[in-house]
Amino acid sequence: MTLKVPVVRNILEANERLAEDNRRIFRQAGLLVINLMSGPGAGKTSLLERTIEALQDEIRIGVIEGDIQSSYDAERISQKGVQVVQLNTGGACHLDGNMIKSSLEALDLDTLDLLVVENVGNLVCPAEFNVGEDMKAMILSVPEGDDKPLKYPLMFQESRVLLINKIDLLPYVNCDVGKIRERALQLNANLEIFEISCRTGEGLHGWADWLRQQVSARKAGGDDAET
């Protein structure tokens, strides 16, 4: 006899539970957690280096580096003198709640104000998996093209901040920043957008100021920082 069994369960429920556990730990430690995502080579690690340089004297920053393999990025970040832990996913295309949970022992969260999780370079999968962050931030670099919001809508929709990187290359690439803005804002009208160049430093002040405010809001109000 055939039986129809009603279920109605979120397929990602196991990950959501772990992300919620992480979130509780982060809230207790009173730090702001950002899940930083982009395609490969858009400048996640460079942005971290520049951000650490700009804010290191006032904000205590920690980094979880996610890569399919190698510890190259963690070595770059540790040269900046901040706490960093390298996660290798061994082939997986995104970080999930469980991986982040397992890396927390290596960090002293109580001594941090800001934890940045640098996700695996990929414009698709990381957007689907929460890790317990307060907000997602994404980078799109101009050589990737202004059509990306149309092709990878979920990441733009899920992000609180969009950093348009490598604007020093605009004279040499076929990319219209106005179109990126327009298309990204159609997906997500609340998106905060910064145009930056990690190479020349252009636009990074605005980003650093905004980030400083977010960290202060978290410290002052606990739950005030946006989720």
Added chain:
Amino acid sequence: MHEMSIAQSILDIILQESGNHKVSRVLSVALKVGELSAVETESLRFCFELLTKGTPAEGAQLDIERVQVTCRCQDCGSNFTVQELVFSCPSCQGVRVEMLSGRELSVESFEAE
């Protein structure tokens, strides 16, 4: 690329539920997948087929219902279906919108014997 972990999560849910209902073989699984979910359904079918080999769900079909992206405008209160990924209200052009559907990723039910 993450369809394998999603297929594994579906299988985990099915095996757990079928243990509760004492069934011996799963015939089909009904899923809801929102249009905005980053899931490639053909890849998901392929991964699910691989993972279910040797389990009570071997050979089970995935019946996938795609769910349209719909929103409610917080300015004028109208509901609308998102066309071509434009998340602004077609009635009042408002951009303060609340998403009602389109992000689903759930196991709705399964048929078994």
